[in-house]
Amino acid sequence: MHSDDLILFAHVVELGSFSKAAEQNDVTNSVVSKRIARLEKDLNVQLLYRTTRKLTLTEAGQALFIKAKQVAQATQEASNAVAGFGESIQGHVKMSVPTISGELLLADAVAEFCNLHPGLSVDMSLDNQFVDLVTEGYDLVIRTGHLEDSSLIARHILDSHWIVCASPAYIKRYGRPETPESLVKHNCLQYSYQTTGANEWEFKGAEQNYTVKVSGSFSSDNATALRKAALGGHGIAYLPRCLVYHDLRNGELIDILPQQVGKILGVYAVYPFTRQLPKKLKLLIEHIRQRYKSIEHYF
The missing domain is CATH 3.40.190.10 (Periplasmic binding protein-like II)
Structure with missing residues (x-):
């Protein structure tokens, strides 16, 4: 009995198709059929009932599948454990x-x-x-x-939360907005790089997120420039929390609407397939x- 036949059998069962297993293993349908037949001959049992519509495991097939799946997993784990060991970091x-x-x-x-x-x-x-x-x-x-782009691979690292913030000086002079809707009465510093639109700020709703259209005298495609403008007391900014983390800790900026901002973006490592x-x-x-x-x- 060949271990690669066991692994192929596990793939056939998991995918429910000889053709899908053939595609995954980069072989032809006839090769899959011959190797499953060889496995059945080696074990002297029938493993599958095959019709034009579906595959059904026999009792012997069900028992073998459990063990074949363990072989497939162990093989993959062994491969993963040594992947790249022969490759220098250069x-x-x-x-x-x-x-x-x-x-x-x-x-x-x-x-x-x-x-x-x-x-x-x-x-x-x-x-x-x-x-x-x-x-x-x-x-x-x-x-x-x-x-x-579905041709790329993306690995999620963490989520980046956004906040609405302003300096104590701005709040003292113009008041603190109590609701997202009240932002329309304030000078909002706009990040022109936002994909949803610089003047469309996203907030949490009872059933789904919604946007509030704001306006202001200053916009930039650089978030750090908006941070500096907010620190100077020139308006209210909608920014990634990580950018102003220390400003919030030091009290130089205030999180105006905590728990209400709806913008959360994933941070990903992306590379070609x-x-x-x-x-x-x-x-x-x-x-x-x-x-x-x-x-x-x-x-």
Whole structure:
């Protein structure tokens, strides 16, 4: 009895189809049929009832499937355990990261990773635009938002919460908005990079999130510029919490509508589809994930 036949049998049962198992294992339908037949011959039992519509396990097939699945899992775990061991951590990585995360933690985290692996060099671009990984030759990007390109792989790292904030001086002069709707009476500093629109701020509703259209005298595509304007008492800003974490702690900015802001964006490590992620990228992503997690309370 061949162990690879057991693994193939497990795939056939899990997928419910010879053709799907053939596609997954990159073989023809006839090869799958022959190998299952060989397994049945080796064991001297019938494992499957096969009709044009579905596959049904025999009693012997049900008993074997439990063990075959364990063999398949053990084989995969063994492969995962040594994946990349024969590959040195060297070469070059081209990556793109968001401006806020780049300045907050990624510049330090990636530079640290390079020092841990002297044979590796990294070119890190700080850019909020979602770059074309394949066309522009990026190995890895860190992005906040929603992934639309299904040809890419995205690994979720954490969620980034947004807040509405203003300085004590602004609140003293103009009053504190008590509801999201009351923001329409205030000078709202607008982040023009927002995909939902600079003047559309998202809040939690009873059944679903809704937006409030705000207005103001100042807008920018740079969140740090809006933070500085808010610190100067020039208006109310809608920003990622991580950007103003220390300002909130120091009392230089105040979270105006806690628990009401509805904008939460996932932070992802994104890379082109590959059957086996290079070890240098696998370790770099994990290093970045750990650094994010170490200051998760900022987000």
